[in-house]
Amino acid sequence: MLEDRRLAVLRAIVEDYVTTHEPVGSKALVERHSLGVSPATIRNDMAALEEEGYIAQPHTSAGRIPTDLGYRHFVDRLSGVKPLAAGERRAIERFLSGSVDLDDVMVRTVRLLAQVTRQIALVQYPSLTRSSVRHVELIAVSTTRLLLILIADSGRLEQRNIDINQPISDQSVSDMRARLLGEVVGQAFSSLPGIMENFTEQCDPQIRPAAVAVVATLLDAATEHLDERIVIGGTAHLARYGEEFPIAIQPVLEALEEQVVLMRLMGESTMGGVTVRIGQETEVEGLSSTSVVTTRYGRHGQELASLGIVGPTHMDYQNAISSVQAVAQYVTRILEEQ
Amino acid sequence: MLEDRRLAVLRAIVEDYVTTHEPVGSKALVERHSLGVSPATIRNDMAALEEEGYIAQPHTSAGRIPTDLGYRHFVDRLSGVKPLAAGERRAIERFLSGSVDLDDVMVRTVRLLAQVTRQIALVQYPSLTRSSVRHVELIAVSTTRLLLILIADSGRLEQRNIDINQPISDQSVSDMRARLLGEVVGQAFSSLPGIMENFTEQCDPQIRPAAVAVVATLLDAATEHLDERIVIGGTAHLARYGEEFPIAIQPVLEALEEQVVLMRLMGESTMGGVTVRIGQETEVEGLSSTSVVTTRYGRHGQELASLGIVGPTHMDYQNAISSVQAVAQYVTRILEEQ
DNA sequence: ACTTGGCACTCAAGAATTGCGAGTGCTAAT
DNA sequence: ATTAGCACTCGCAATTCTTGAGTGCCAAGT
Numbered sequence: 001m002l003e004d005r006r007l008a009v010l011r012a013i014v015e016d017y018v019t020t021h022e023p024v025g026s027k028a029l030v031e032r033h034s035l036g037v038s039p040a041t042i043r044n045d046m047a048a049l050e051e052e053g054y055i056a057q058p059h060t061s062a063g064r065i066p067t068d069l070g071y072r073h074f075v076d077r078l079s080g081v082k083p084l085a086a087g088e089r090r091a092i093e094r095f096l097s098g099s100v101d102l103d104d105v106m107v108r109t110v111r112l113l114a115q116v117t118r119q120i121a122l123v124q125y126p127s128l129t130r131s132s133v134r135h136v137e138l139i140a141v142s143t144t145r146l147l148l149i150l151i152a153d154s155g156r157l158e159q160r161n162i163d164i165n166q167p168i169s170d171q172s173v174s175d176m177r178a179r180l181l182g183e184v185v186g187q188a189f190s191s192l193p194g195i196m197e198n199f200t201e202q203c204d205p206q207i208r209p210a211a212v213a214v215v216a217t218l219l220d221a222a223t224e225h226l227d228e229r230i231v232i233g234g235t236a237h238l239a240r241y242g243e244e245f246p247i248a249i250q251p252v253l254e255a256l257e258e259q260v261v262l263m264r265l266m267g268e269s270t271m272g273g274v275t276v277r278i279g280q281e282t283e284v285e286g287l288s289s290t291s292v293v294t295t296r297y298g299r300h301g302q303e304l305a306s307l308g309i310v311g312p313t314h315m316d317y318q319n320a321i322s323s324v325q326a327v328a329q330y331v332t333r334i335l336e337e338q
Numbered sequence: 339m340l341e342d343r344r345l346a347v348l349r350a351i352v353e354d355y356v357t358t359h360e361p362v363g364s365k366a367l368v369e370r371h372s373l374g375v376s377p378a379t380i381r382n383d384m385a386a387l388e389e390e391g392y393i394a395q396p397h398t399s400a401g402r403i404p405t406d407l408g409y410r411h412f413v414d415r416l417s418g419v420k421p422l423a424a425g426e427r428r429a430i431e432r433f434l435s436g437s438v439d440l441d442d443v444m445v446r447t448v449r450l451l452a453q454v455t456r457q458i459a460l461v462q463y464p465s466l467t468r469s470s471v472r473h474v475e476l477i478a479v480s481t482t483r484l485l486l487i488l489i490a491d492s493g494r495l496e497q498r499n500i501d502i503n504q505p506i507s508d509q510s511v512s513d514m515r516a517r518l519l520g521e522v523v524g525q526a527f528s529s530l531p532g533i534m535e536n537f538t539e540q541c542d543p544q545i546r547p548a549a550v551a552v553v554a555t556l557l558d559a560a561t562e563h564l565d566e567r568i569v570i571g572g573t574a575h576l577a578r579y580g581e582e583f584p585i586a587i588q589p590v591l592e593a594l595e596e597q598v599v600l601m602r603l604m605g606e607s608t609m610g611g612v613t614v615r616i617g618q619e620t621e622v623e624g625l626s627s628t629s630v631v632t633t634r635y636g637r638h639g640q641e642l643a644s645l646g647i648v649g650p651t652h653m654d655y656q657n658a659i660s661s662v663q664a665v666a667q668y669v670t671r672i673l674e675e676q
Numbered sequence: 677a678c679t680t681g682g683c684a685c686t687c688a689a690g691a692a693t694t695g696c697g698a699g700t701g702c703t704a705a706t
Numbered sequence: 707a708t709t710a711g712c713a714c715t716c717g718c719a720a721t722t723c724t725t726g727a728g729t730g731c732c733a734a735g736t
Contacts, residue, residue, distance in 0.1 A: 038680050060688090062728065063727080101499065134479065155499075158439075248577075364700080398716060400698080401700095
């Protein structure tokens with residue numbers, strides 16, 4: 001009973017603070033929520049909650065605000081995912097359908113997510129790690145330059161220029177293309193290094209140098225920078241919460257321009273379900289007063305990549321979580337159609 | 339002589355304001371610049387300049403700041419482009435070389451430009467309008483779905499999925515691919531509508547529906563959304579000038595998320611030379627207290643697209659202009675190598 | 677053993693006041 | 707045309723004052 005009320009108080013504090021963005025006091029709390037006890041009682045509970053580290057006072061004569069730990073508890077005990085309004089679902093569906101290609105899907109998704117959550121949105125391109133090769137194309141741009149194109153079954157596409165020392169005939173290029181196609185189509189990207197091991201040896205010695213270059217580039221494209229493409233949107237929302245609260249927006253914008261940081265945010269999401277990292281938990285300096293809500297998405301049941309949002313720690317977690325989840329779900333569906 | 343000095347005063351005011359970001363007074367001016375006259379004289383000139391609309395007073399007892407018109411005059415009379423420091427040139431070169439593909443070039447360029455100018459950078463992908471087709475690829479993803487890939491000689495690449503009603507054989511796809519290749523490779527994108535006019539008619543009636551879909555998609559890819567891809571970087575710099583000056587950063591971020599706005603900024607640049615739009619001249623609401631410096635870049639002499647920066651009206655125009663110009667030059671060179 | 681009313685205490689934030697000084701415009705002298 | 711002198715303006719920073727929301731604690735009540 002006692003413990004129950006304390007949690008209710010924490011919950012009420014989080015909810016009020018999320019909506020008003022102002023420290024909440026004991027009196028306001030009993031007025032806005034039907035807690036059935038007097039402010040004095042609440043004060044005792046608050047003192048206990050503060051002792052345990054769930055809430056804090058900006059200064060002596062102010063109300064309480066939740067700490068990172070407080071949000072953590074709140075999120076962990078969320079009663080359940082609030083379903084999205086029907087209108088919202090329809091909006092999502094309408095927004096994502098009619099994408100012409102993968103780039104388009106990514107751009108639309110990030111816009112949608114930013115719009116629905118009113119936060120900064122991040123969407124990672126489908127990883128090559130878990131994809132396989134749909135097609136390979138080798139094109140002679142000139143006699144000493146080839147263009148290699150790799151298409152993943154997720155629709156993602158990588159291109160690389162290859163410079164070779166000796167001129168190569170169109171016939172040789174065509175042969176190599178055919179061999180490449182035979183070897184790699186349908187194979188997982190992760191298995192390419194093994195598969196390509198003997199490729200050059202079985203080549204006509206004359207074109208071996210070219211083959212070596214092609215294989216090197218292919219493996220580079222297939223194994224390096226696999227997950228490095230991330231689209232960002234909705235940064236304008238940053239200004240909104242920067243206005244009133246002591247969030248320096250520069251470090252946030254800086255963090256969002258660092259590929260490494262983004263990779264960390266997107267990469268660490270646990271499989272299945274939604275990951276919420278609050279404040280310091282992001283382990284990124286510039287994001288210490290923001291929270292990150294991510295989840296994985298993927299087609300055909302395999303999880304390809306992550307998407308999510310970045311917002312102030314005092315965001316509406318319920319809404320954020322359900323939106324992120326819903327968008328991930330729809331993206332997955334769209335990608336399956338592709 | 340008199341007119342000369344007035345211009346010198348305007349110039350001095352702009353320069354001082356750009357470095358200090360504070361209204362500049364008559365006394366400070368004569369101290370920092372060797373104008374050879376007394377503050378009182380400067381005051382007379384200032385009064386005249388204010389009358390003509392080149393400078394303004396934030397309030398009665400403050401110094402003067404340049405108006406948009408003042409900056410305009412300053413920029414128009416710039417003595418000449420300040421050459422970049424050798425170190426800077428080397429940095430640019432090092433930064434851009436070693437790009438693996440077009441995406442890479444674009445991303446590196448935008449980062450570079452943002453870093454060098456310490457402003458927000460915009461880089462537009464090479465337009466298809468002025469490119470021609472390097473290669474076309476038609477791939478059967480399934481029996482009722484094709485993937486069309488268009489590669490421009492600028493290295494830009496477009497992909498589209500095509501759903502067809504009736505299953506199509508691999509042989510038919512291969513035939514169509516061969517015909518497509520023969521028809522369009524080497525042709526300008528702008529000429530494709532004419533070229534493709536009779537394509538479907540010369541098709542085996544059996545696969546005509548598929549051919550119609552392919553042609554429609556091809557033309558759509560080649561003629562719609564030609565210039566729509568723009569990369570943005572360096573938004574973190576926005577926070578820097580947002581800190582001290584009365585620039586609301588939200589409208590700027592919002593404007594930068596509007597494709598239409600970006601297109602207008604990038605599209606209107608005049609050919610050759612650098613375009614500077616100051617304050618209201620941008621004709622974008624959210625950018626009324628920023629200036630935009632753009633120029634065109636392109637390979638083989640043809641100008642493919644634009645790149646540039648967005649910064650506060652009180653930016654260092656000299657530096658901005660020369661940096662934008664230099665980066666455009668190097669990008670052009672890199673693209674020519676590709 | 678919890679709850680609650682009462683009460684003294686704290687302290688950030690806003691309003692009001694003041695002094696300072698940078699900067700101006702004007703005038704009269706050079 | 708230039709300049710020194712001077713009265714005037716007015717934003718800004720520093721200072722002080724006031725207010726009130728909110729707290730912690732204690733003693734009384736259930």
